[in-house]
Amino acid sequence: MYFCFMSNTTGKIFSLTSFGESHGAALGGIIDGCPAGLEIDLNFIQSELDRRRPGQSHIVTQRKESDKVEFLSGIFEGKTTGTPIGFIIRNENQKSQDYDHLIDAYRPSHADYTYDAKYGIRDHKGGGRASARATISSVVGGAIAKLFLKKFGIKIHAYTSQVGEIKLLKDYHSLDLSKIDSNAIRCPDELIADTMIKRIEQVRKEGDTIGGVITCIAQHVPAGLGEPVFDKLHADLGKAMLSINAVKGFEIGSGFEGVTMKGSEHNDPFYLSGSPIPPVSVSSQIETEKRRKEEAEKKVIRTHTNHSGGIQGGISNAEDIFFRVAFKPVATIMKEQETVNRKLETVKVMGKGRHDPCVLPRAVPIVEAMTALVLADHLLRHRGTRM
Secondary structure: OOOOOOOOEEOOOOEEEEEEOOOOOEEEEEEEOOOOOOEOOHHHHHHHHHHHOOOOOOOOOOOOOOOOEEEOOOEEOOEEOOOOEEEEEEOOOOOHHHHHHHOOEOOOOOOHHHHHHHHOOOOOHHHHHHOHHHHHHHHHHHHHHHHHHHOOOOEEEEEEEEEOOEEOOOOHHHOOHHHHHHOOOOOOOHHHHHHHHHHHHHHHHOOOOOOEEEEEEEEOOOOOOOOOOOOOHHHHHHHHHHOOOOEEEEEEOOHHHHHHOOHHHHOOOEEEEEOOOOOOOOOOOOOOHHHHHHHHHOEEEEEOOOOOOOEEOOEEOOOOEEEEEEEOOOOOOOOOEEEEEOOOOEEEEOOOOOOOOOOHHHHHHHHHHHHHHHHHHHHHHHOOOOO
16 A cells, blocks of 8 residues: 655645646635634735736746636635635636647756656646646735734735845845835845846846845744744744745855854844834734733843844744745746657757746745745744643
8 A cells, every 4th residue: 555645735723735737727725724703805815916927027927817816715704714715716828839849858957857756647738736836826825824914913025135146235124125016026126126127138038047036024023933843933934935936045044154153243142122012912812002002111032133033943032034045047948958858868958938037026925925824824833832
């Protein structure tokens, strides 16, 4: 007897199970564990999907999809019922014939060969389940997670901080994060954004692709989220980011740069500070004005620096959580490449159809969504750890 354990689900309490292929009838998912009574803002959810949608600018794939979400269960009169939330997004603009030449060929740096090695069968149309289009389910789940986290004052912002060799060197504290969506590349610095866009345009004309880095910040996350050993908060965030197509690196806080510092330089000293109006306590979803005033008068523990990236010992410390995610260049290029096929023959392949020259603009909302799913899950898990 053979047992097959499939990893199409993320989260232990607030969970998302996704399904669907790039050129199938639809993609979708089931969100389980979302508390009852959460007001669902359909316009907000659709706006998050629109940020990931193909065809939104000239520097992304020109596949035309409306990406309209249809909810099938778990929502009644605009609120969650506490039961599984089922949803689908129908595919409308497949051009499967663009992939007919890839029935047997293994494209370089794609999942063609590895899927064949694992399952003995693969969907060659658009990469099937391995397509980045499958991330659409994560964006829906992440949007609902964001609505839940908003009740606790938690905010998540991601932006493009590097394209190829072009880096945004400013610290996120000095940036106006409200400008993230003001340009096609989703970089909050207009001058750097313009340079990034021109670089992508140049690479696209060459029939090539380019990678980069997305920076993400989660603010007002309360202290105490995360588990001490195998489910450390930064470990789950890393796993979530590395589950996104084309991600090749994750670093939190000082990351790899931290190795150049001594312990005396890298440590984040604690100090006591009077608190501003804090985010809602994780022990209660309803906060009275009296409680808010009482909390504002208390001394709270802060750190002078934040090389830890808001997480120590795998548990949040109430400082900003910030990390960076590295994306490789998209593997499909409009240049001829040598490869092999299922018959073990040497052949040549070249990309056809509609593809992203750079994944970053559409990956920004995906990074935010996966962050929201992890934080929502850990917040619910934390609520059961103390009286």
